[in-house]
Amino acid sequence: MSTPAVKLVSECFIKPQSPIEESNQICYLTPWDIAMLSMDYIQKGLLFKKPQSIENQQDFMNNLLGNLKQSLSLALVHFYPLAGRLVTQKTEDPPSYAVFVDCINSPGAGFIHATLDMTISDILFPVDVPPVVQSFFDHHKAVNHDGHTMPLLTIKVTELLDGVFIGCSMNHCVGDGTAYWNFFNTWSEIFQAKAQTGHDEFHSVPISHHPIHNRWFPPGCNRLINLPFRHHDEFIGRYESNKLRERIFHFSAESIAKLKAKANSESSSNKISSFQSLSAFVWRSLTRARNLPHDQRTICRMAVNNRTRMEPPLPHEYFGNSLHAVHAEAKAGEVLEKDLGWAAWKLHLAVANHGDAAVQKYVKEWLQSPVVYRFDMLVEANSVMMSSSPRFNMYGNEFGMGKAVAVRSGYANKSDGGVTAYPGREGGGSVDLEVCLLPETMAALESDEEFMSIASACNPLC
Template sequence: MCNSSTKTMDGPVVHKVSECFVKANHSTRESNQICHLTPWDIAMLSAHYIQKGLLYKKPATLVDERDFIENLLEKLKHSLSLTLSHFYPLCGRLVTHKTKNPPFYTVFVDCTSNSGARFIHATLDITISDILSPVDVPPIVQSLFDHDRALNHDGHTMPLLSIQVTELVDGVFIGCSMNHSLGDGTAYWNFFNAWSEIFRAQAQGHEHDVPISHPPIHNRWFPNGCVPPIDLPFKHHNEFISRYEAPMMRERIFHFSAESIAKLKAKANSECNTTKISSFQSLSALVWRCITRARSLARDQKTSCKLSTNNRTRMDPPLAKEYFGNSIHTLNAGTATSGELLENGLGWAAWKLHMAVINHNDRVVLGWVREWLKCPLIYQLGRYFDPYCVMMGSSPRFNMYGNEFGMGKTVAVRSGYANKFDGKVTSYPGHEGGGSVDLEVCLSPSVMTALESDQEFMDSVSASNPL
């Protein structure tokens, strides 16, 4: 049992009721080995865990609420155990092996111990409305996740996966923290989708060896000629690990309906006399322009828009979408002075993003990997993103609202403290689907206020009411 609690500046208290470790239901020959990390994985060691969570309403008619929660927790733990049998690296721990003569430093995942994932049951005396109704995302949401501020390198001593199930007055929040050195957003949501699929199968009477639609592929990708493990040019982790504290920011969710995004796409393509610019490129261009204007930058100040890009489909041959690991690239999709960006139209900015995406191919990806192998780079959150950039992360294509755990459709998606900075924009599918998008925008308070007064931006924002 666990009796700890977490307070926020606003007053609510998260009480941790219990904590345990959930191990994989069964092991295989593949799970009883080490898992080598690729350049994409190693580059993430100084970043935060991925923290995303799903909010649900409690069933309207509950005969015994205590019995409902206890049954839910047991079903979640059992289905998680079955899911971990497929995603066995999440049960391991990071290990560093180093020698002095010859000098050798490597980081890998030891899957042989089946240490398991942490599973926490917590309570919080607030309602769903308390989370969704405020204009800004309330700070208490950060307490709905374990591994607050944890770096991926902390996976040497901390679980690589932690689930926190927080019981609210009228809802349940399932917060998941996954080590980003083991997988990217595609891998993360593949795990979450599989867990939901197994939970539903379990509810239908399938207790063991539940097949899943998209089993993960654990054969990690290395370029030709690169034989793992990768020898790193370090003597101690202090040479490449740095702690990052985000500045004071406001965090707000902006909703864009499918109709609003269609208008943006039509406008961007019309201005460039083309049909090639995508919906997301048009939306990203709007965000880049409007945040740059809200920042009141000097006309000659350079600014950029970066996109988190999935490399799987750009490889030749392509990697399967089930590839479990990191296969992402932070694409510097557009660079311009503030004056250039704002004096030209939406289509001008969108075309820059479009061309950057089109030109990001197998040759570019392999070039980055080969350069990385010559001089390994570990991303540092405090230094990797400049204060004039806009960073578009995650993807509205991920299946977030299709995850069901016996409580109906997800009400909302929220994230924790992890990997946020001034100018970070995280993309989610809208609650109603159909091509709608929610953007989680993090900005300094003064810039957020200016963005809220930006007519071009707010004219495209739509009303949303998941409740």
């Protein structure tokens, strides 16, 4: 029996509710932003139950869609670069390629309404995340450079038989995960403010965290950065992963606390964080599941936020990219024969050593020799990549339907060994990990007694 397909109902563009000031017409991109031109869009979304009190399904959806569009239009007043498009200025002699965001000359952000004849249980209860979830997002297999002709932000609202999925695709050149969830949280805050006041129109709704658009450039750096290329074919690549299994594993607050205590005890420390302990546990588990030769090199990477590591620090509301991937590496035999504390300490040192000096050094070297990262440059055999953060406020976004039942992601940025962290729905320090592996590796992980004694199947409806 074939799986039902997502059906397009309508699509349109959403502009900011009020005109963008002329001084904000251009958003210049920093080295961190430009380096992302060949990477994928960020694709994350929330699955909601339809309210049980619905009497008329059509009226409910019409009201929801209208309110989502209105609140999005107002959110874009604050996050105006998301309504723009990428623009390139080129010169031939010497060759240069400069990319920036035109925030005005654009039809706006995308908004799509679709339907799917499936239920919440059809999405959540298969062991693996069903492939149809990829259809809940726009920009399938797009890279950020495609933002020249595609929206920098698209919201796709997919109506299920008993639920609604709100999928958001955001160009990674415009912002990182912190910026992404700051936008998502603000959009929800505006939506909820209207629902609480009962006003029919959205006016000037106050928001808790105003985005800061004054992008960080090192001293003396030109705001319009020129890449030494004539054409984007010289630096754009499109990565196609092998066939992967994708599964969500749940880690309770209690199990993570035990991992942290174990890691710190074994390393005679009190500095290893909960997430470093969990990442080390995953690194060891995947190394074992892959059955690697003992002399095989293996790497664990962790995405870290530069904002708090700089001097002076950038504010949390800084809208743009400010992230880096730190890593620890070792022979597979070392990872397996030594204890959890040894692996966690290596990850702790990688994070602790990434301070202002390391950030400034990276930017200085990048300006001397600019690099546009392709996904295949970051994907290494036998590696683990821990991305996203359980600290992001995902379940605080309600859109009039109560707390979401689950977070899911699209096709983008996935590879063998890719692990995406979400907060557990019950909160309290629990974590859900979205793990992508080759089928044979996933089967070995599912048979790993140590891993499965700590992890559990994710049941968001409990």
